[in-house]
Amino acid sequence: MSSRTQAAGLGAVELPLDVASIRADFPILRRTVRGGEPLVYLDTGATSQKPRAVLDAEREFYEQHNAAVHRGAHQLAEEATDAYEAARGAVARFVGAQFDEIVFTKNATEAINLVAYAMSNAATAGEAAQRFVVGPGRRIVVTEMEHHANLVPWQQLAQRTGAELAWLPLTDDGRLDLTDLDRVVDERTAVVAFVHQSNILGTVNPVDVIAARAAAVGALTVLDACQSVPHQPVHLPSLGVDFATFSGHKMLGPTGIGVLWGRPHLLATMPPFLSGGSMIENVTMAATTFAPPPQRFEAGSPPVAQAVGLHAAVEYLERLGMPSVAAHEEVLTAATLVGLQEIPGVRIIGPADTVERGGAVSFIVDGIHPHDVGQVLDDRGIAVRVGHHCAWPVCRRYGVPATTRASFGVYNDLADVDALVAGVRAAQSFFGVAS
Amino acid sequence: MNLESMYQEIILDHYRRPTHAGLREPFEAQVHHINPTCGDEVTLRVHLEGADGGTADERTDAGSVVVADVSYEAQGCSISQASTSVMADLVVGERLDTALRLHGEFVELMQSRGKLERDHESMEESLGDAVAFTGVAQYPARVKCALLGWMALKDAAAAALEHHGTPARVGNEETV
Numbered sequence: 001m002s003s004r005t006q007a008a009g010l011g012a013v014e015l016p017l018d019v020a021s022i023r024a025d026f027p028i029l030r031r032t033v034r035g036g037e038p039l040v041y042l043d044t045g046a047t048s049q050k051p052r053a054v055l056d057a058e059r060e061f062y063e064q065h066n067a068a069v070h071r072g073a074h075q076l077a078e079e080a081t082d083a084y085e086a087a088r089g090a091v092a093r094f095v096g097a098q099f100d101e102i103v104f105t106k107n108a109t110e111a112i113n114l115v116a117y118a119m120s121n122a123a124t125a126g127e128a129a130q131r132f133v134v135g136p137g138r139r140i141v142v143t144e145m146e147h148h149a150n151l152v153p154w155q156q157l158a159q160r161t162g163a164e165l166a167w168l169p170l171t172d173d174g175r176l177d178l179t180d181l182d183r184v185v186d187e188r189t190a191v192v193a194f195v196h197q198s199n200i201l202g203t204v205n206p207v208d209v210i211a212a213r214a215a216a217v218g219a220l221t222v223l224d225a226c227q228s229v230p231h232q233p234v235h236l237p238s239l240g241v242d243f244a245t246f247s248g249h250k251m252l253g254p255t256g257i258g259v260l261w262g263r264p265h266l267l268a269t270m271p272p273f274l275s276g277g278s279m280i281e282n283v284t285m286a287a288t289t290f291a292p293p294p295q296r297f298e299a300g301s302p303p304v305a306q307a308v309g310l311h312a313a314v315e316y317l318e319r320l321g322m323p324s325v326a327a328h329e330e331v332l333t334a335a336t337l338v339g340l341q342e343i344p345g346v347r348i349i350g351p352a353d354t355v356e357r358g359g360a361v362s363f364i365v366d367g368i369h370p371h372d373v374g375q376v377l378d379d380r381g382i383a384v385r386v387g388h389h390c391a392w393p394v395c396r397r398y399g400v401p402a403t404t405r406a407s408f409g410v411y412n413d414l415a416d417v418d419a420l421v422a423g424v425r426a427a428q429s430f431f432g433v434a435s
Numbered sequence: 436m437n438l439e440s441m442y443q444e445i446i447l448d449h450y451r452r453p454t455h456a457g458l459r460e461p462f463e464a465q466v467h468h469i470n471p472t473c474g475d476e477v478t479l480r481v482h483l484e485g486a487d488g489g490t491a492d493e494r495t496d497a498g499s500v501v502v503a504d505v506s507y508e509a510q511g512c513s514i515s516q517a518s519t520s521v522m523a524d525l526v527v528g529e530r531l532d533t534a535l536r537l538h539g540e541f542v543e544l545m546q547s548r549g550k551l552e553r554d555h556e557s558m559e560e561s562l563g564d565a566v567a568f569t570g571v572a573q574y575p576a577r578v579k580c581a582l583l584g585w586m587a588l589k590d591a592a593a594a595a596l597e598h599h600g601t602p603a604r605v606g607n608e609e610t611v
Contacts (some may be wrong), residue, residue, distance in 0.1 A: 034437060038442060090473065371512035379438045387473040395474060401510050402474045419482075430438065431447075 013335070017320060017328040019413040021415060023049040024422045025316075026411050037381025045199055045227060045407030046385050047249045050313070054253060057312035059307045064113075068297070069304055070278055080304060084124065087307035088294070091259060094314045095244075096235035101259040104302055105296040108226050111245035111260035114297060115222055116153040117273040119191065120160050132220070132270055138190040141170040141219070143176055144397055145198045148390040150224040154193050156360050158278040163190065169399050171405035174201040174350035176234035181213050189219040196228035196244075199352030200405065202333070202360040206230070210241030220266070226250055231329055231358055233322035235280045236261050248306060253408075257306035260297065267293035272432070274299040279293040282435040311354075317410075325410055326337035329359040332408045332417055336361045339421035346424060349394075362389070362403035365424060370402040376427035377404075382419055441577070442513065442532065449564070450513040453530035453585055459506040464594035468587040470579050475511030477519060477537075479587040480504075481595045497532035499557060507589065512580055519584025521564045531592055538589050541565055545578045578600035 023029050026049050033039050042048060061083055067076035069084045085099075093103045105111040107212055134140065140154050140163050159166040166184050171177045175343035176194075185192055190212040197204045207223060214221045221241040222285035228234050229244075230251035237242050243266070249256040262270070272290055276299040281289040289294045299364060302415040317325065334354050340346050346365040349358040365373050385405045388395045406420050457531055458465075462480035467548040469476050481515055489594075505523040526534035559566045571581045 369512035371475075371514070371577070375441065375574075376438060377576070392474060401476075430442070 011067055013329055013331055013414065015331055015413060016127070016324045017410055020412060022051075023411050024322070027052060028056075029262040029411055030295070033134055033381050033383075037379075040382040040416050042406040042408065042416060042420060043385050044230075044384045044409035044412075045389075045405065046249070046254070048230065048252050048409050049072070049411065050254065051252055051316050054312045058254060059100065061211070061305050061308040064364065065338070066130055066305075069302060071076075079093055080323065083130055083311075084302065084304045084307050087311035087391050090311045093323050094253065094318065095229060095259035095261060096237055097126045100292075101261055101299040103267070104307055105245075105258040105260055105297075106256060106303065107249075107258035108224070108245045109153075109258070110248035111258045112150055112222065112224065113153045114273040115191075115217070115243055115258055115270075116157045116260075118270045121159060121271045121273070128269045131266070133165040134161045134190040135277075137188060139166055139186065140161045140186040141166050141168065141185050141189050141192045141195045141214075142196075142381075143273055144170045145201060145203065145205075145391065145394055146193070146195055147199050147224060147226070149226075150193050150195060150222075154191075168194070170298045170394070171219045172197075173352070174203050175356075176203070178206070178209060181210070185210070185213045185217060185219060187217050189214065189217050191220040191222060193222040193224070193419075194223040195226075196234075196239075197225075197358045197360075198350070198394075199227050199360055199393070200362050200391040200394050200403065202357040202362070204356045204358055206356075207239045207241060215240065227358060230317075232326040239258065242266055248310040248313065251310075251313055252316055254306045255301045257310050262293070264293070266333040268298075270297075272296050272299070276300050278302070285358070286304065286433045320410055324420055328410065329412075330354055332414065333357070333361060336406060336408075336420065339417055340424065343421070343424055343428070349398050349400060359408035360405055361407070362405045363424075364400055364403060365433070366428060368427055368431045369432045370404040372431065373404045373424065373427045376430055377423040379421070380393075380423050380426065382423050384420070437570070439572075441574065443567040443570065444586065445564050446517040446566040449517035449520040449524075453509075453516060453520035453542055455507070455520065455527060456509075456566050458469050458508050459504060459507055462504070462506065463598040464585075464591045465592045468583055468590070468595065470515070470583055472576075472579065473512070473518040474508075475515045475580060477507055477509040477511070477583055479507040479509075479519075479584065481588065482506075483492065483531060483595050486520055497592075498530060499533055500596070502526045502531055502592070502611045504543070505591075507584065507587070509584065511583065512577075514568070514580040515559075515576055515583045518565075518568060518581040519587075521567070522536055522584045522588060523562055525565060531596070535566075535589065537561060537590065538585050541568075541585055542582065545570060545572050545581050548575070549571050553590050568573070587590050 065079040067080040069081040072146045088102050092099050119132045140158050162267040169177045212244040223241040223244040225244045225246045229246040279299040281291050286369045347364045349362040370386040460484045465480045483500040484503040485509045568581050
């Protein structure tokens, strides 16, 4: 174990999680890549790997319980419905929410679009939906560090409704600049959409400060929690926001399932986004009334097997304990920040220490394009993300075309950090920019 | 170790010392291409002249004009930078139909995943230094990098031909 507990500049460090036993649960981590290199997976920010428990749960559902949910009265239909709804309960418990406050979607992007489109639909959805109406003279506020998923839907909402788009800028050290918070989030503001933990900078934002200002002007708040819920204990109802979204595949669960959490009084009056089967109360040839939430927002066949897989993922994380997960990833992040910054010519894009930041570490290697850094790392079996990370405005803000990003999961240890640091040095040597 | 097969010396040389770089006049068309998956960008200009050395003004087919200049400003990885430089080297001074044929051959090479039927020698005969990118073809994520400058060339050439052709046709119609 000693080789696994030595990291650049940190000496011997105890990791909170037993990585050896965790890694045994993830079959993919045993494979090799690029001609025999052991896989060093540092791209969990893009998508996490899946433990066997998640894969087994999906297979068991299909082999033993598969049926259409919320319809039919046969035994399998009951079992499938129970499995689907039990997943809702597990996810609710995981983020401190009530059962009916959890809506399953295709992914987090769809969850954000659900709210944005519900807001455009509100104009023609009657008196009860007035709370959601936006239009000329109103303002939609985002931040400059949003993933495209929490930027483009709001740009589009502004375009559809004639509302104005405004945003909170960034400081040079990778944090939100809240100097003008009161001026940007003004009395006209209808909604403030912002990220909990940046997928590119790693920054953890002061949700309470922004939510309090939004509440003071009567604006709705939508939190992108895709990078926080998988990596730290998150109790959504205490954050002060109205809606939050996250995705299954980034938290050891399957692809094809995302989550929208909303305050019950808001879900109760919010008009639907997608319509069709499963979301109705009563249908005649002329008109339809809608089911109460969460069914109102789950039109069509839901992602049942994915929900079952996500249920297993949530239980897996609960067994590890989210405080331990967060502490574990903080050690890895600290080691990475130290190790990379010891290399001349390497620059962190984002906070340079672990204060209010999570385990996504973006960096620039002077003289080598991120694609080329990534290629050298890939040649050594190290999987990182290169590019603009679906946060192009962040790259523009810091004057870089792209970054290389390492991000961590429960299965990473300090040997992975060492491999990354050695790989970056190898890239410098390969391209002849070593100092 | 596959790195050397991708980063051939020729590629690294063009990356460090790109040829035909910078934006120059005259030009008939300028395009701006972006690789949306990674943010690489190129602004590229094409200047065409008549094949016999005269102006290209009333010539509208690729066989009767020569690529007199390709100039560009680019931001991106070594593969996209080097590929644009090699492309400019290959096509400047060639008839436009030849340049477009080379474009086709290079696209074919890049999409081959390294399993092209054609033998290396005949490929090298026409594509010259550009065959050095054969190794890149084995990395699907990097193929778009190698194609960025070539796609910009194709677009710019089409726009430049239009530039030459359209006013001539309009002129004829006006005189009728």
